[in-house]
Amino acid sequence: MKKGRIIVLAIAFVAAIGAAMMARNMVSDTETVTIEKTVGAKDVLVTAKDFRLGDAVTEDSLKWQEWPEEGVTPDLITRDQNPDAVKNLMGSIARAPFIAGEPVKGQKLIKAGEGGVLAAILPSGMRAISTPISEESAAGGFILPNDRVDVILSRRIQVGNADQQVSETILRNVRVLAIGQTLETTGEEKVVSGATATLELTPRQTEILSLAQSMGQLSLSLRSLADTPKPGDTVDIRNEKSGSVKMLKYGVPSQVFGVN
Numbered sequence: 001m002k003k004g005r006i007i008v009l010a011i012a013f014v015a016a017i018g019a020a021m022m023a024r025n026m027v028s029d030t031e032t033v034t035i036e037k038t039v040g041a042k043d044v045l046v047t048a049k050d051f052r053l054g055d056a057v058t059e060d061s062l063k064w065q066e067w068p069e070e071g072v073t074p075d076l077i078t079r080d081q082n083p084d085a086v087k088n089l090m091g092s093i094a095r096a097p098f099i100a101g102e103p104v105k106g107q108k109l110i111k112a113g114e115g116g117v118l119a120a121i122l123p124s125g126m127r128a129i130s131t132p133i134s135e136e137s138a139a140g141g142f143i144l145p146n147d148r149v150d151v152i153l154s155r156r157i158q159v160g161n162a163d164q165q166v167s168e169t170i171l172r173n174v175r176v177l178a179i180g181q182t183l184e185t186t187g188e189e190k191v192v193s194g195a196t197a198t199l200e201l202t203p204r205q206t207e208i209l210s211l212a213q214s215m216g217q218l219s220l221s222l223r224s225l226a227d228t229p230k231p232g233d234t235v236d237i238r239n240e241k242s243g244s245v246k247m248l249k250y251g252v253p254s255q256v257f258g259v260n
Contacts, residue, residue, distance in 0.1 A: 041066040043079035044103055045086065051098035053183050054117045062086050062104060076103050095120040117183060122200065128177055129206045130196040131218055144192050145183055147176050148223045151199070151209065155216025170212050173223060175200040 044067035048060060055061075064079055064086075072078060077085045085104075092109040095117060110120045118128055131151075143149060151171035156163045177183065180194020197220060201209060212218060 040069040042069050042072050043067070044072060045077040045079075045082075047098045047100055047102050047104060049100050051094045053094060053097055053121070055094045057089050057092045057094075057109065059086075059090065062089065065101070067103070075105050075107070077106065093117055093120075118177065118198070121177070121183075125202070126200050127203055127206045128198050129201055129209055130198045131209060131213060132195060133179075133197045133218075133220060134195075135193065143176060143179065143197070143220055143222050145176055145178050148173050148227065149176055149197075149199075150174075150221040150223060151212070152219045152221055153212045153216050154219065169221070170208055171199075171201070171205055173227065174205070176220075 043064040045062055046065045048063045051061070062085075067076070079085075082088070089104075089109060089111070092111050094108065095110050096108045098104075098108070110117065122128055150169050151174065152167055153170045154165065154167040156165055158164075176197055177200050178194075178198040179192040180196060182192050182194065199209070209218075
């Protein structure tokens with residue numbers, strides 16, 4: 001082999017080794033950046049923190065989060081369909097609790113001007129009515145929102161020439177919506193105080209309670225969680241024609257109180 005050719009090959013070999021070393025140094029000095037992107041995903045509006053019943057939506061309450069496209073249901077709020085959702089929902093009130101990261105559904109929020117929280121959580125056909133209470137008449141403050149209670153009426157009646165103190169259960173197994181202004185308690189709250197109790201009643205039951213408030217003192221009797229709500233458990237009736245209340249206890253008529 002000619003001497004010149006050997007020199008050319010040697011130079012080429014050295015140059016190749018040098019280029020390889022330079023390339024390796026450049027790769028080692030360059031920071032590797034990896035971008036992860038979920039394929040087939042949509043941005044869904046979720047809560048950025050826990051919400052309690054009645055909490056208002058603020059600027060840092062909501063955020064967009066990627067959600068698998070196959071898991072996006074029509075009731076979820078997506079960025080492509082409603083890009084201004086965060087702005088539009090500012091000031092809305094939670095009508096049910098949320099946990100952080102939970103997808104936001106419009107039916108669980110009340111927009112400003114659409115009514116209060118209490119009206120939103122009432123089941124269809126039910127009414128909310130408040131009655132004065134004290135610590136003594138409300139199980140020492142241990143009755144909490146969502147507990148179930150019996151309502152007891154205590155009053156004096158004239159029996160012959162003597163006064164007699166009587167008590168009757170006028171409503172049974174009704175749900176407490178709020179104590180004072182408290183609609184929901186945390187796990188740490190064991191006692192809630194307030195001057196009123198707001199009860200969930202049927203329209204007929206609201207009439208009974210309103211009438212009973214003018215007849216004597218009302219007390220709330222806390223029911224056990226083991227008691228199963230029974231439809232039609234309230235057995236009190238009002239006589240529309242005579243303007244009186246007939247109280248039935250365990251199916252037995254006990255006393256008719258006239259009301260002028």
